[in-house]
Amino acid sequence: LLPRIDSEVLRTKNGTPYLKAPGVVAISQPATDLSGLATFLEDLGYDKYLEDPMPSPGTSLCKFAGQLCYMSFGDKRTKNSEAQKYIGNILESKHGSVLEHANYTLLLYGVSRSLTHELVRHRAGFAYSQVSQRYVGEDSLRFVERPEYQNNPELHKAFEQRIDQIRSEYIRLTNNLVQLQREKTPELSIEEEQKQSEKIKKCRQVARSILPNETEAPIVVTANVRAWRHFLEMRGSLHAESEMRILAKRVWQVLKEMDPTLFHDISARQLTDGTEALKVLHSKV
């Protein structure tokens, strides 16, 4: 089972769902199998390389890729029991390209549209798939409460009232648009009936314009280790905004659980305002 950090879904008295924190679910990691290298290694005289027990899949993959660069497969190489020292040298020398081999995929939910708008600015080494507000309607409409509102009764109450109001306005607007469309074409042929979902999409793409930045925007993110490390450095830093920093810490926790070696030089620290930031020892590898 891959690691995850769940996030509870709450509801206002009127039933509008919202979340207070990001959920981070790991759904993919490298499936490294070095056994096929046996012939290649034996021909070169490195037949004992595969006798060294493999560390985690990501570290094994990156370590082999790095060792190939110098054909470091002999007895004097850094053994897997010292994989952290090996990865430490990679980080120190900024030989970050070997970290691009290992990819990890996470589902992020309980994150706001404003957060994901910032997240998708990261291009190099990242792939994204995000919920479409054109296709998906009120059944999946949820909101994210900012950390700053959560312990302030006035801000919390205003948030709940606001999302109730937005939800009902969104539903009313979508229904009005669908109704207007039906009035334009009251008798539909079977073929046109089949096009209904396309038409509802056209209504939703209009209605979504009233949705705020605090609307939840679930997203699947795949990135290689070099890219994830850059994300953690930029978005876990004290300069990043609070919702993003909470996400960065959770992403780090989940990635670290899958591969403690590749993320060993990262730590969390408490700031004077009570929030947390990440410290990445080896910057911009």
Ligand SMILES: Cc1cc2nc3c(=O)[nH]c(=O)nc-3n(C[C@H](O)[C@H](O)[C@H](O)COP(=O)(O)OP(=O)(O)OC[C@H]3O[C@@H](n4cnc5c(N)ncnc54)[C@H](O)[C@@H]3O)c2cc1C
């Ligand atoms: C605290 C904070 C505040 C920000 N404020 C703003 C803001 O006010 N307005 C705004 O528009 N953005 C803002 N950003 C976003 C920021 O400018 C970047 O767009 C975002 O962080 C993505 O990082 P990146 O550029 O390193 O890209 P990534 O895609 O993560 O790239 C990683 C690295 O690859 C290299 N790289 C990637 N693409 C190229 C390229 N095309 N050419 C050359 N090298 C490349 C660079 O070395 C880059 O650092 C902010 C970011 C942070 C963390």
